[in-house]
Amino acid sequence: MSRHVPIKQIVRISAGALAATVLSLSMLPSADLLGAQHLWGAETAQAATGTQAPVGQNTLQGVQPGVAPGGTGAPPAQPAPPRATTPTPGTAQPTQPAPPPPPTPTPGPAPETSPSVPSLDKPWPRSAKLRIKVIDGRSLKPLAGAEVVVIESEQRLRTDQDGYTPWFDAPLIRDPRYRPMVQELHGQLGVIAYKNGYRDSVHMGIRLNPGVESETTVWMYKLGPGDVRIEPVLYQEPFHHLWLIRLADRYRDRSQLGEGFQKP
Amino acid sequence: MKRLWVGLAGAVVAFASLGPTANAQVYTIDNTAQPAVIRVAIRGLNPSGEPDPRGRIEWVQTVPFEQYCEDVLPNEWIPSWNTESLKAGAMAIKMFAWYHHLHPVTIDGFTFDVDNTVNFQTFRYMSEQPMTNRAVQAVRRFAYVRPDGEIIELNYRAGNPQDPNWQYRNAQKMAQWGSEYWAEQGRNYVQILQFYYMDRALRQYG
Numbered sequence: 001m002s003r004h005v006p007i008k009q010i011v012r013i014s015a016g017a018l019a020a021t022v023l024s025l026s027m028l029p030s031a032d033l034l035g036a037q038h039l040w041g042a043e044t045a046q047a048a049t050g051t052q053a054p055v056g057q058n059t060l061q062g063v064q065p066g067v068a069p070g071g072t073g074a075p076p077a078q079p080a081p082p083r084a085t086t087p088t089p090g091t092a093q094p095t096q097p098a099p100p101p102p103p104t105p106t107p108g109p110a111p112e113t114s115p116s117v118p119s120l121d122k123p124w125p126r127s128a129k130l131r132i133k134v135i136d137g138r139s140l141k142p143l144a145g146a147e148v149v150v151i152e153s154e155q156r157l158r159t160d161q162d163g164y165t166p167w168f169d170a171p172l173i174r175d176p177r178y179r180p181m182v183q184e185l186h187g188q189l190g191v192i193a194y195k196n197g198y199r200d201s202v203h204m205g206i207r208l209n210p211g212v213e214s215e216t217t218v219w220m221y222k223l224g225p226g227d228v229r230i231e232p233v234l235y236q237e238p239f240h241h242l243w244l245i246r247l248a249d250r251y252r253d254r255s256q257l258g259e260g261f262q263k264p
Numbered sequence: 265m266k267r268l269w270v271g272l273a274g275a276v277v278a279f280a281s282l283g284p285t286a287n288a289q290v291y292t293i294d295n296t297a298q299p300a301v302i303r304v305a306i307r308g309l310n311p312s313g314e315p316d317p318r319g320r321i322e323w324v325q326t327v328p329f330e331q332y333c334e335d336v337l338p339n340e341w342i343p344s345w346n347t348e349s350l351k352a353g354a355m356a357i358k359m360f361a362w363y364h365h366l367h368p369v370t371i372d373g374f375t376f377d378v379d380n381t382v383n384f385q386t387f388r389y390m391s392e393q394p395m396t397n398r399a400v401q402a403v404r405r406f407a408y409v410r411p412d413g414e415i416i417e418l419n420y421r422a423g424n425p426q427d428p429n430w431q432y433r434n435a436q437k438m439a440q441w442g443s444e445y446w447a448e449q450g451r452n453y454v455q456i457l458q459f460y461y462m463d464r465a466l467r468q469y470g
Binding site for chain 2: 026135173187207209210211213214215216217236240241242245262263264
């Protein structure tokens with residue numbers, strides 16, 4: 001019996017193996033990945049040139065980015081006036097114009113190095129509306145009749161049956177230490193809550209936002225037989241992390257980047 | 265020869281059955297309801313009393329889904345920002361949470377959807393604010409998904425102030441500062457979302 005395989009048989013085996021490979025590959029999701037990479041590349045080119053690149057067709061109801069209603073996808077030459085449309089219940093918004101590119105897009109990271117941003121230096125009001133809710137820290141139920149003192153202004157307020165103080169004008173104070181560097185994005189102040197039978201609760205760093213109403217919740221803890229050394233409870237609200245990022249980027253030196261400037 | 269063909273055909277069938285996505289479930293807003301609750305892993309505090317992204321998981325708190333969104337938005341966006349920026353943020357936060365609710369993780373024996381730190385989204389229990397609550401309510405019945413309805417993660421990063429943040433658009437992430445920039449330029453929240461997330465659709469549900 002000969003050990004040689006006939007040429008015809010080799011051809012048949014090769015053809016079969018090729019067909020099997022094609023069949024198997026067609027069942028893998030790599031085709032989608034390739035498509036996604038293609039779109040990604042289009043996006044990158046689009047950002048670099050500041051033009052709208054064509055994207056895939058949307059087959060279902062929805063928004064087709066980059067295509068104006070009834071349009072062909074060509075971007076307007078100038079930014080379109082903003083549409084004051086908001087979704088109304090009962091109707092989905094099938095099409096919305098994509099925001100046109102600004103006249104001079106500047107691709108690439110542009111880390112902020114200047115100490116202040118002009119439009120962030122808007123007039124800072126002296127006060128903002130605030131109300132405080134006082135709750136029992138264990139049952140989470142509202143505490144009526146608690147007295148709340150605003151440390152900075154010495155205002156005194158009392159909570160109602162729902163645990164809320166009335167709305168009041170609270171001083172909107174930003175820490176002056178940070179103003180020459182990166183000014184805070186919100187005001188901060190502190191309150192102390194008192195109620196008979198409860199530990200005093202000192203609540204610092206309450207965020208107060210200019211031009212809008214703000215709320216905060218003070219947690220109080222009931223005194224029990226095991227409490228022998230009774231002192232106030234401190235609750236410190238953290239800085240907003242968007243501000244922390246700006247602060248860290250402000251002083252970052254290019255010789256030692258650390259985690260680096262904020263990037264996608 | 266016949267045996268060879270039969271073996272080859274068998275190999276093809278066996279290999280094809282290994283296709284990884286043949287039976288993978290695709291979650292869409294047509295076959296998935298908005299979560300009623302979300303499981304939030306509460307991480308241990310650092311010595312200063314702040315939740316530590318690398319801290320030990322202390323427990324898992326079950327929070328109503330909408331309350332979770334309301335307790336995240338003021339800690340991720342600035343409540344005094346433009347309302348359209350807040351709505352764009354509310355949508356991104358909701359879709360991020362929804363996606364992770366559908367893809368929970370188990371770490372150190374705890375199964376959860378998100379944690380309370382910047383590993384996922386900054387969550388502080390009962391920190392809701394009136395303005396941000398209105399933004400959450402404004403996008404309540406809407407989802408921002410793939411055109412076929414598939415629920416995907418809407419990611420975002422801080423970005424740079426006073427800048428459209430084109431590089432974030434390239435990365436398919438919304439810049440938080442960029443959303444405020446565009447809102448101040450007069451764009452509504454759908455336009456802001458369209459700018460940062462390509463090939464997505466606004467869909468109504470519920």
